[in-house]
Amino acid sequence: MLRAQLRPKVVTPMALMRRAYTQPPQARRRVGYGTMGTTVIASSCVAYFVGVHYPPRWNPFLFMRTKHEIHGADKLSDSEYCAAVERRMHELPFVKQLQAHSFDAPSAKRVKAAAGVPETGEGKSKEEAHYYAVRPFTNLPPERLEHNLTGSTLRGRDRFAVTPLVFSKTEKGAADLGGRVGDGYAIIHIGRDISGFEGVIHGGMIATLFDEALARSAMHALPNNIGVTARLDINYRRPVPVDQFIVIETQIIENAGRKAIVKAELRDVDSHTVLAEADSVFVEPKMAKFMKWVGGLNVKRMLEE
Structure with a gap:
């Protein structure tokens, strides 16, 4: 029981959104919307740039890039x-x-x-x-x-x-x-x-x-x-x-x-x-x-x- 109490609680983005929309309005203000938004944006940017350099087979058109464009x-x-x-x-x-x-x-x-x-x-x-x-x-x-x-x-x-x-x-x-x-x-x-x-x-x-x-x-x-x-x-x-x-x-x-x-x-x-x-x-x-x-x-x- 003591070991279970000491285990850190992991809060996923989905759980954070569920908590925000099930709590009363006064409690919603305390939810970290800024942190959640920053996490989503950062994850999207990382995913896009990874896709550009390693285009996935299922949708290569989304990540098309030019590689030899002449400078200037x-x-x-x-x-x-x-x-x-x-x-x-x-x-x-x-x-x-x-x-x-x-x-x-x-x-x-x-x-x-x-x-x-x-x-x-x-x-x-x-x-x-x-x-x-x-x-x-x-x-x-x-x-x-x-x-x-x-x-x-x-x-x-x-x-x-x-x-x-x-x-x-x-x-x-x-x-x-x-x-x-x-x-x-x-x-x-x-x-x-x-x-x-x-x-x-x-x-x-x-x-x-x-x-x-x-x-x-x-x-x-x-x-x-x-x-x-x-x-x-x-x-x-x-x-x-x-x-x-x-x-x-x-x-x-x-x-x-x-x-x-x-x-x-x-x-x-x-x-x-x-x-x-x-x-x-x-x-x-x-x-x-x-x-x-x-x-x-x-x-x-x-x-x-």
Whole structure:
């Protein structure tokens, strides 16, 4: 009995509220409304900030956040903002890691120079590199890009501020690291204006980004480096926040004749959490072998420059 009397009495917030509304008005004034309110507010704030950094699976939309917003973006012109995004891309640890084992194609060198990205001298020679670093769309004349969705129409501030930075595996890379020539990574910055749900990239745009990244790898595996999408299956695993960098890893699974099977994963560039997956089949048109003769189209050179 004595031990029970000495045991401290725990008062829960629910019990405190019940006591406040069952006692007469004179007694209610003595109840610690200030303490209870402070506890509820503090608990809510802690729960929200924990949710932001560790979004729960049951409601990730409530805790959406931007992670790579450019500091002082409102004071920058459109061209300055795009250049700042380019410099920020080359500061990412994942990009630095790949860059140290890559050879910069002419397109990659031009884009870096235009944005003022300093040369670190960490890249490999063309013969020793595991990857080619290339920038799609930059070799094409403006008239060829006029009606291109991701290369022109959606280019600009708060959309696709910079062209994708693509690392494609070389023959030496495939020999040393495994995989196949053409496997690689595409690092992409997605702006806030490419949303479906507010703050989340549109699911159709994810399909477009997958299609372009997968096609680049598939063309390495096809006989004449030309192919069209025959099938594209996507598994959306988690919402993808906008205003950040993402990475799409592609891997050639099989190629036989005019068909190539390629899979890909879209990941968070920092945590490498898989946000979406894709499986695809690309088929080379029967007339593809004649395209090199008519017009002198050399897709392989375009993929490496």
